[in-house]
Amino acid sequence: DVKVTQSSRYLVKRTGEKVFLECVQDMDHENMFWYRQDPGLGLRLIYFSYDVKMKEKGDIPEGYSVSREKKERFSLILESASTNQTSMYLCASSLSRDRGQFFGPGTRLTVL
Amino acid sequence: QKEVEQNSGPLSVPEGAIASLNCTYSDRGSQSFFWYRQYSGKSPELIMSIYSNGDKEDGRFTAQLNKASQYVSLLIRDSQPSDSATYLCAVIVLGAGGFKTIFGAGTRLFVKA
Numbered sequence: 001d002v003k004v005t006q007s008s009r010y011l012v013k014r015t016g017e018k019v020f021l022e023c024v025q026d027m028d029h030e031n032m033f034w035y036r037q038d039p040g041l042g043l044r045l046i047y048f049s050y051d052v053k054m055k056e057k058g059d060i061p062e063g064y065s066v067s068r069e070k071k072e073r074f075s076l077i078l079e080s081a082s083t084n085q086t087s088m089y090l091c092a093s094s095l096s097r098d099r100g101q102f103f104g105p106g107t108r109l110t111v112l
Numbered sequence: 113q114k115e116v117e118q119n120s121g122p123l124s125v126p127e128g129a130i131a132s133l134n135c136t137y138s139d140r141g142s143q144s145f146f147w148y149r150q151y152s153g154k155s156p157e158l159i160m161s162i163y164s165n166g167d168k169e170d171g172r173f174t175a176q177l178n179k180a181s182q183y184v185s186l187l188i189r190d191s192q193p194s195d196s197a198t199y200l201c202a203v204i205v206l207g208a209g210g211f212k213t214i215f216g217a218g219t220r221l222f223v224k225a
Contacts, residue, residue: 042217043156043200056209090155097211098204100146103155 003027004104006091012110019078021107023091031094032074033101034058034066036087043090049074050097081111115139116203121220131188133219135201138182143211145177145184148200150218156200160186191223 007022025032033048035058045058047066055066063085067075074093078085088108092101117136125131133147144163148156162168162175162184174187184203188195201216 043215045213050210097213098144098206100144100158100161100202101213102158106155 004091004093004102006089006104006107008107009105010108010110012112013078013081014112015082017081017111019081019109019111021076021078021089021091021109023074023076023093023104024072025074025093025102025104026072027093027095027102028071029093029095029102030071031097031101032068033092033094034064034074034076035090035092036060037090037106038087046076081109083111085109086111115205115214116201116216118199118201118216118219120217122222123219124222124224125191127191127193127223127225129191131191131195131221131223133186133188133199133201133221134183135185135203135216136183137201137203137214139203139205140179140182142179142182142203142205144204145175146202146204147173147175147184147186148202148215150198150200152197188221191221193223193225196221196223 004025034046035043049055049068065077090106091104094101115138147160149159150156160175162177168175172189176185198218198220200218
């Protein structure tokens with residue numbers, strides 16, 4: 001089975017802090033994704049990566065950056081956290097971009 | 113018009129009944145179609161993939177795809193209370209930037225014991 005893990009289930013940060021969310025997958029998948037999910041807004045794509053050191057902006061990249069130095073690891077960075085970034089963050093991976101995605105357990109981030 | 117539309121529900125069915133979840137999509141060039149199940153407070157889980165017209169069965173789940181009518185559905189036979197969740201439909205389209213997955217907002221299913 002594909003396993004996608006995320007570094008934290010719950011995280012509380014202060015406004016202005018730099019926040020790192022890490023995601024690791026163990027199935028040698030090419031593609032990795034970061035989403036946020038908010039009530040009434042559904043899943044929104046922040047960034048994705050289709051190869052090591054490659055990244056593409058999703059629908060809502062503002063305020064975020066990403067890093068993919070190794071194939072199995074994809075990090076989401078909030079350079080200066082703000083309260084409107086309080087959300088559930090979900091990482092996913094897929095074998096190819098035309099295949100289904102496997103999600104990690106999610107990180108519920110609260111920015112105070 | 114939303115690219116992937118689902119009735120938000122809640123859809124309420126009695127235990128043992130067939131639950132029918134529907135999804136329509138706007139892009140005729142859509143390539144691949146998926147159903148995800150998401151329990152409250154949890155992350156989405158891929159439960160069905162379908163790539164060609166017709167039915168695909170996996171246990172109590174059947175996915176149905178009709179590209180001419182641009183809809184995909186999920187049938188859950190012998191519904192159980194443990195099936196109570198939000199079901200997300202997802203469609204992959206090929207655009208200028210390559211493949212893109214578009215998720216619907218989800219349908220909440222409630223199975224009454």
